[in-house]
Amino acid sequence: xxxxxxxxxxxxxxxxxxxxxxxxxxxxxxxxxxxxxxxxxxxxxxxxxxxxxxxxxxxxxxxxxxxxxxxxxxxxxxxxxxxxxxxxxxxxxxxxxxxxxxxxxxxxxxxxxxxxxxxxxxxxxxxxxxxxxxxxxxxxxxxxxxxxxxxxxxxxxxxxxxxxxxxxxxxxxxxxxxxxxxxxxxxxxxxxxxxxxxxxxxxxxxxxxxxxxxxxxxxxxxxxxxxxxxxxxxx
Ligand SMILES: NC(=O)c1ccc[n+]([C@@H]2O[C@H](COP(=O)([O-])OP(=O)(O)OC[C@H]3O[C@@H](n4cnc5c(N)ncnc54)[C@H](OP(=O)(O)O)[C@@H]3O)[C@@H](O)[C@H]2O)c1
Numbered sequence: 001x002x003x004x005x006x007x008x009x010x011x012x013x014x015x016x017x018x019x020x021x022x023x024x025x026x027x028x029x030x031x032x033x034x035x036x037x038x039x040x041x042x043x044x045x046x047x048x049x050x051x052x053x054x055x056x057x058x059x060x061x062x063x064x065x066x067x068x069x070x071x072x073x074x075x076x077x078x079x080x081x082x083x084x085x086x087x088x089x090x091x092x093x094x095x096x097x098x099x100x101x102x103x104x105x106x107x108x109x110x111x112x113x114x115x116x117x118x119x120x121x122x123x124x125x126x127x128x129x130x131x132x133x134x135x136x137x138x139x140x141x142x143x144x145x146x147x148x149x150x151x152x153x154x155x156x157x158x159x160x161x162x163x164x165x166x167x168x169x170x171x172x173x174x175x176x177x178x179x180x181x182x183x184x185x186x187x188x189x190x191x192x193x194x195x196x197x198x199x200x201x202x203x204x205x206x207x208x209x210x211x212x213x214x215x216x217x218x219x220x221x222x223x224x225x226x227x228x229x230x231x232x233x234x235x
Pocket of ligand 1: 009011012014016034035037038047050074076097172174176
């Protein structure tokens, strides 16, 4: 088990809440970030991940309390719009949280991880990163960027013992998509389209993150690990 605090962004609900709970259950010291500061487990700090100063200040506050061993870049958002009418502001809003904040948080945690002899960064991407999904241009572009950011950071930081991974979930039932997934038509489509026959649970993503941290295999770096019940590879 890595020695030091694990920072989880978007830890107030959904996948981030499950990650915070899972890591706390494994004995990690968890610090959760969300705009409200409410988190499912561990210490909570109010931090808008799209604000560079808020991220820098939060990380400094966390590091003042002890070593930092990892960052789970989970906070994300989804907006769907037809591409022919996609407002630039909407594209930029999605990119700001889903992609830019991933880069900023990684950059700002870097000195703290380095000071602790290395560490692990796990970005939460999406299996939409390689798909063409109607009315999802901004989301797909942002998650493709997460894959690229992961690869570049992994290559640059392996030498200082920082492992960077991208965990890319398929459909996971959370607040982000509950209305969509529980719609009868969509539920029937998921049953047919996803080889596993169901959406995933936030706890399944959380267990993968817990296993990555517990096992600590730094030679595994830069990869996108899909956790989608076989959806993305299904013909
Ligand atoms: N659910 C899925 O099917 C699915 C599939 C693939 C990938 N993902 C990815 O998994 C991640 C989590 O998704 P989810 O379904 O758990 O979403 P969710 O239920 O909507 O939760 C989003 C979390 O992010 C936080 N957040 C939102 N904006 C923030 C900001 N500006 N600064 C700080 N925190 C912010 C929210 O807390 P506050 O509102 O308190 O700030 C909340 O804790 C996202 O990156 C998403 O793209 C989800």
